[in-house]
Each structure stands twice: as C-alpha cells, then as structure tokens.
Amino acid sequence: MLVHPEAMSVGALADKIRKIENWPQKGILFHDITPVLQSAEYFRLLVDLLVYRYMDQKIDIVAGLDARGFIIGAALAYQLNVGFVPIRKKGKLPFETVSQSYALEYGEAAVEIHTDAVKLGSRVLLVDDLIATGGTMLAGLELIRKLGGEIVEAAAILEFTDLQGGKNIRASGAPLFTLLQNEGCMKG
Numbered sequence: 001m002l003v004h005p006e007a008m009s010v011g012a013l014a015d016k017i018r019k020i021e022n023w024p025q026k027g028i029l030f031h032d033i034t035p036v037l038q039s040a041e042y043f044r045l046l047v048d049l050l051v052y053r054y055m056d057q058k059i060d061i062v063a064g065l066d067a068r069g070f071i072i073g074a075a076l077a078y079q080l081n082v083g084f085v086p087i088r089k090k091g092k093l094p095f096e097t098v099s100q101s102y103a104l105e106y107g108e109a110a111v112e113i114h115t116d117a118v119k120l121g122s123r124v125l126l127v128d129d130l131i132a133t134g135g136t137m138l139a140g141l142e143l144i145r146k147l148g149g150e151i152v153e154a155a156a157i158l159e160f161t162d163l164q165g166g167k168n169i170r171a172s173g174a175p176l177f178t179l180l181q182n183e184g185c186m187k188g
C-alpha cells in the first residue's frame with residue numbers, strides 16, 4: 001500500500017537525514033540517508049513520494065547511480081513495475097559497456113552502463129541520493145544519452161543549493177527533481 005504524499009511531510013524526511021561533521025574529510029557536513037533506509041516508515045515515505053510523481057509518466061526503465069541510487073532506484077522501479085539498470089563505477093560491469101568520465105575535486109572518476117541496458121528511444125528516469133557538484137548525475141545522464149534513451153527526469157532526495165550541481169544539470173537540458181533543497185554540504 002502506498003503512503004500518500006500528504007500523509008507525512010517531506011520535512012519529516014529532512015529531519016531523518018543524519019548530518020555528520022567533518023566526514024569523510026574536514027570541512028564536509030556529510031548527509032547520511034541510512035536512518036531513512038533503516039526505518040520501514042521513512043523508507044516507504046521516500047519511495048512513495050517518488051512513486052506518486054512518476055506513476056503516470058510512462059517510465060520505461062529506472063536507472064540508478066552507484067551506490068545509493070541502487071537502493072532508491074530499485075525500490076522505485078519495482079513499484080512502477082518497470083526494470084532497473086545499475087550505472088556502476090568503472091570496471092564493475094561484466095558485459096560490454098559505455099563509459100563516461102567526470103572530474104572529482106582531485107582527479108577523475110568514471111561510470112559505466114551495459115550497452116543493452118537502455119533501448120533506443122526508451123523513457124528513462126535516473127535516480128541518485130544527492131546532488132553536490134552534479135558530476136555523478138551528469139555523467140549518468142550522458143551515458144543514457146549515448147545509448148539513445150530519452151531522459152524523463154533526473155531525481156534525487158537532496159540538492160545542495162550552495163553548490164552548482166543542480167544548476168549545471170538543468171543547464172545540460174535534463175529536468176531535475178529533488179525532494180529537498182539545502183544549503184550546507186560544506187561546514188563553515
């Protein structure tokens with residue numbers, strides 16, 4: 001049974017995200033979603049908020065970003081009755097892949113998708129937990145474009161509005177939906 005979005009507030013979800021100072025490095029205020037996931041009530045609220053948004057949007061497939069996007073994306077795909085595609089960090093997928101690199105603060109990373117994961121013209125919803133610089137989400141979106149998928153939306157729980165990630169994603173032409181917007185990825 002779905003929890004209707006009006007039954008519990010999105011603010012309750014915000015309060016359930018644990019903030020950890022100086023992790024994984026000094027100056028970062030880490031936003032930990034595991035308290036949401038380990039609560040049956042809040043995990044359902046999170047997934048159902050997204051189910052209500054996408055249930056009438058003719059989604060063909062949900063893609064999720066490594067690793068927290070897998071948790072949310074797979075649950076959402078199951079409820080939408082569509083398949084799920086993992087976009088993994090480089091070197092983890094066994095079949096033929098396409099790859100997209102992106103810049104980190106120091107150096108570079110890459111994500112990959114199986115070449116048969118998205119069919120030409122299929123309507124894809126891409127999911128992750130949060131948007132900071134936007135690099136991960138942008139790389140995932142690029143992979144979907146490379147396979148000829150149509151991006152319905154990029155979705156995440158949280159967008160840090162003091163960083164440029166959300167703006168950069170929207171500027172790339174992809175619609176972005178975040179349940180929560182927050183200043184404060186960086187600790188002053």
Ligand code: HSX
Pocket residue numbers: 065066067068128129130131132133134135136137165
């Ligand atoms: C974190 O980095 C999250 O789980 C996301 O996958 C990603 C967001 O950072 P960014 O690429 O937007 O900077 O591990």
